[in-house]
Amino acid sequence: MSIEDSLRTRIARACRVLGAMELTRALRGHISARIPGTNRIFVRARGPAEQGVRFTTEDEIVEVDLDGKPVAGMPKGLRTPSEIYIHTEILRARPDVNAVLHLHPPTVVLFTVTGTPLLPIYGAYDPQGLGIALEEPPLFDSSVLINTPELGRQLTAVIGGKRACLMRGHGITTAAGSIEEAGVIALGLNELATLNYQARLLGTPQPISQADRDALQPAIKRLAENGAAPGEPGPSIAAEWRYYCRLTGESA
Numbered sequence: 425m426s427i428e429d430s431l432r433t434r435i436a437r438a439c440r441v442l443g444a445m446e447l448t449r450a451l452r453g454h455i456s457a458r459i460p461g462t463n464r465i466f467v468r469a470r471g472p473a474e475q476g477v478r479f480t481t482e483d484e485i486v487e488v489d490l491d492g493k494p495v496a497g498m499p500k501g502l503r504t505p506s507e508i509y510i511h512t513e514i515l516r517a518r519p520d521v522n523a524v525l526h527l528h529p530p531t532v533v534l535f536t537v538t539g540t541p542l543l544p545i546y547g548a549y550d551p552q553g554l555g556i557a558l559e560e561p562p563l564f565d566s567s568v569l570i571n572t573p574e575l576g577r578q579l580t581a582v583i584g585g586k587r588a589c590l591m592r593g594h595g596i597t598t599a600a601g602s603i604e605e606a607g608v609i610a611l612g613l614n615e616l617a618t619l620n621y622q623a624r625l626l627g628t629p630q631p632i633s634q635a636d637r638d639a640l641q642p643a644i645k646r647l648a649e650n651g652a653a654p655g656e657p658g659p660s661i662a663a664e665w666r667y668y669c670r671l672t673g674e675s676a
């Protein structure tokens with residue numbers, strides 16, 4: 425399989441997995457990946473012919489340049505997402521990033537609309553989620569569509585060098601070394617929000633101690649290891665991703 429075909433397959437699969445995990449609403453959301461060594465990307469298309477995030481097929485993954493313009497023709501009934509500039513501007517600004525994910529997970533959105541902090545309330549339960557909490561994902565403080573290059577640049581400035589940002593009344597964006605890592609970060613962020621939410625229903629959540637945070641650092645670092653080649657997930661991310669693929673009936 426060519427690298428292009430492989431990327432299309434992996435993006436479509438990631439959309440289906442995260443759709444099945446209910447990390448977004450119906451049709452809204454997209455994942456992209458850089459084609460190595462080029463200024464072109466693949467991204468999930470939108471339009472009247474689309475199946476919805478959870479049912480994304482490979483022929484819904486289209487190739488665009490970093491200005492958001494289609495490289496080849498667009499399949500009938502599909503178009504580039506209006507929020508393509510989330511992807512193009514982050515990928516333009518961040519050579520360390522090979523994949524960008526934008527979804528609308530409802531539990532995380534609740535935190536953006538109430539201004540409730542995502543506290544580091546667990547450690548060994550999920551070091552990935554702890555790492556995200558300690559990174560303190562910044563908030564893009566507007567709920568508009570990111571449908572211009574300028575808005576894409578503003579979002580890129582907010583996310584800075586981090587792996588995730590929250591978007592008020594809207595959703596999340598994650599930026600990672602691989603498609604799978606972008607997905608695992610989104611799942612970790614969603615779990616962090618879910619447990620924070622449930623802890624607040626039960627009582628007053630208490631952040632874990634500084635000593636615990638320090639002790640978990642090796643586990644957090646291990647999860648951030650890169651794969652053998654640019655755009656490939658490291659071993660810990662690959663294993664976690666494989667689990668979510670199997671859980672949702674995908675081969676991995």
Ligand SMILES: [Zn+2]
Nearest residue numbers: 507526594595
């Ligand atoms: Zn959106």
